Amino acid sequence: MDDIRKEIRRFALQNAFEHEGKTQDKIVLSKILGTQPEFRTKVKEIIGEISEIVSSVNQISLEEQKKEIEENFPELLKPKEKIIEREGLPPLEGATQGKVVTRFPPEPNGYPHIGHAKAALINAEYAKMYDGKCILRLDDTNPEAERMEYHAAIKVGLDWLGVEFDVIKNTSDDMNLFYEKGLELINSGKAYVCTCKRDTISKNRRERKECKCSLGDIKKNNQGWEKMFEKFKPGEAIVRFRGDMKSDNAVMRDPVLFRIIDEKHYIKGNQYRIWPSYDFSVAIEDSIDGITHAFRSKEFELREDLINAILDALNMRKPYQGFFSRLEFKGMPISKRILKPLIEEGKVSWYDDPRLPTLEALRRRGIKAEAIKKFILSLGLTKANTLAPFDALESFNRKFVDADSIRLFMVKNPKKLRIDGLPFSSVEIPNHPIKDMGKRKIEIDENFLIPGEDAQNIKEGSQIRLLGLGSVAITKVNDEFEGDYIKNGETENIQKIQWVPQKTSCEIKLLVPNHLFIEDEFNENSLEEFEVYTEPHYLKLKEGEEIQFVRFGYCRKDSQNQAIFTHK
Ligand SMILES: [Zn+2]
Incomplete structure (x- = not known):
């Protein structure tokens, strides 16, 4: 109990000192429960202690509080400094000054959030560090999910963050190139048209078995490819990369390169119906855009082998691929699967609702773009997935708002x-x-x-x-x-x-x-x-x-x- 009393006093003094000498029971309680979750079941037992300590802290002057902090908790007077020391990204493997090209390839299928901010800032910051270039590439090759509304929101969000790009392009501008490269793979026997049902494909993947289509010759695959432009219906045929059905990495088990989508594209309209997969388009784009270093969040790590295999099969240049942990705040999910229903059910007003981790919501809540930037760069390139507490961003933001509020x-x-x-x-x-x-x-x-x-x-x-x-x-x-x-x-x-x-x-x-x-x-x-x-x-x-x-x-x-x- 002595330890916890000391902890309560520490929080009470800290909070009182930051707020003109006064603190409150519930603030200290929530701090204690936040750092020491084991007390959640013992609230009744500690609330009395808190009340007593808070009232004794509130009775002493600000000057006395400061003195006590100096004597017993000196670490409180120089907080946050540790985070600042780590500011800045580590040097880049194989980077040459003036030659680094990075990119941020968001898919316009939702409102930009803190996770996008991290990817954009890391890629842009590396380009800046090495006097290089950073490309914004809107990865718009799934017309079913993408909308102009999201495309515009991403640009607005990036502008607000102050991230600058040297080139802005859309993946869909290179559709003819994807077709050319796809055909090249078909003609070299490294890709084939598969007309199996979706369930069969999944089953074969699980059982690591090839399907009959993979035995088809080049002529047959060429005919299948032609038929995908008009005759086949969506879901009836896909182009698959000849990977390795025995691979332990499931991504390598003959993945999809192209599929048929009849949905109208928000820029290209009905011009195309065969659309490349993410893995295929990102591999080709990174290579032809001259990307030297491609940074993505960690959930894409398993795709590294596939992207390299596709580029090897086409004799194309491979960029260095780097990974960082996904950024998400505790209690503030970024997943569209979670957020969209909340908006539809009216539990959350819109994507700018101040409880959300979207850039629009953070801005509306009063978080400054500079604070987001400093916070993200302070996290560096660690790969350990962490659920950051929102307080961590707050402490950066406080420095910006305090002086001007x-x-x-x-x-x-x-x-x-x-x-x-x-x-x-x-x-x-x-x-x-x-x-x-x-x-x-x-x-x-x-x-x-x-x-x-x-x-x-x-x-x-x-x-x-x-x-x-x-x-x-x-x-x-x-x-x-x-x-x-x-x-x-x-x-x-x-x-x-x-x-x-x-x-x-x-x-x-x-x-x-x-x-x-x-x-x-x-x-x-x-x-x-x-x-x-x-x-x-x-x-x-x-x-x-x-x-x-x-x-x-x-x-x-x-x-x-x-x-x-x-x-x-
Ligand atoms: Zn098949």
Whole structure:
């Protein structure tokens, strides 16, 4: 229990110190449960400890908190530095300055997400490191799944991230080349037309058996290829690469090179019906585009042999293939299979819903493109698949938003407070505690709103201090509070409270995104909504501006009547 008490105190001090000296039970509890999941079943036992420690930490001054941190937990004062040290990618195998060509080949079959950002940034960063080139190639050879909407969203997302490409192309621009290379493989006996049923093909693959079609001669395969252009229906014939049906790598067991798809392509229309497989098109494209280093996420690792085998069979140049771990946040899946139904069922509003890991959603939530970039490059090229906690990205983002976010008062669960004897009708409050971001003037009368949580602790006859305004001696505590302004109030042990003027306060909806999934279950409370009151100055801010609501956290202005919580 001593260890856990120490841990609780450490979190409480850290959080209080980062939030003007105050922390809360539930924040410390969630931190403890986050790092020490074994306590999830013992919440009842630790909640009392937490409550006691939090209240003792809240009672000491910020200065005392800092001193205690310095003495007992010095590591808290220099956090995050370790991550920064690893910034930058390791040197590239076989790279020559000025000669490196990389590429990012997204398929336009969905909205771009954090996983795309990783692939794009790593490839682009390597090109930059070696003074080379990076190609954006929209891998659009499956008309059934692809749409212009996704194609456009990918470009918008990449623009926002600030990734620059030297060449932008579509894989479908090279269809005639794929046909030429496909025929070359057929004519050299390295590919054949297979007319087996889908089930038979899978069964033979499992049993590592060749089908009768693989025995057909070149003439017969040529005829089959011709028939694929008109006569065969989708699913009736495919072109397969003569790989190795005995291979332990299932990808090598005579994989598909071409299949018939009659769906209209979003750019090419009905011009083509025989479409190359991913493996075939990526092999050919990487080779002819002069790609020297092709980086993909780890799930493509088994395809490396196949891509090399296809290029060997065609006597074409092979690029170096590298792999990195897939990036996904805990509780925030990126899979379309998971996200699409949530949108269709209305559980998530759209691809820009702040709970999602899409670029559009991250932007809307207030995550900066620069923070994503630094975060991803800090992860480097490790191949171990990790589920990153969202906090890791937050700590990068905080550095970017902290300096530029104006501080505003915000009141939740408001209580009314009337102050008599105020000698002024407006106050000026600095927009940032350290940086010179100017001041804002708040017009006031005697009527204020204060947070319900703070109001609970106010006692009749006590003094409170309204931040930026002054001291008040409380004369009445009830549903509504009353007090008298005091020019020189107490300075020690006094409750400091934020406020907004009742008359001009601005009521907004505050959205707080949480984990979308908890242990593979959709979290019904993944989006909390609060009606809160803020200063009238909120209305003057630009849409998209990042603010810090005092003692609450960073938020992004989504509209005149809605803000989204970014993070603490
Ligand atoms: Zn067959």
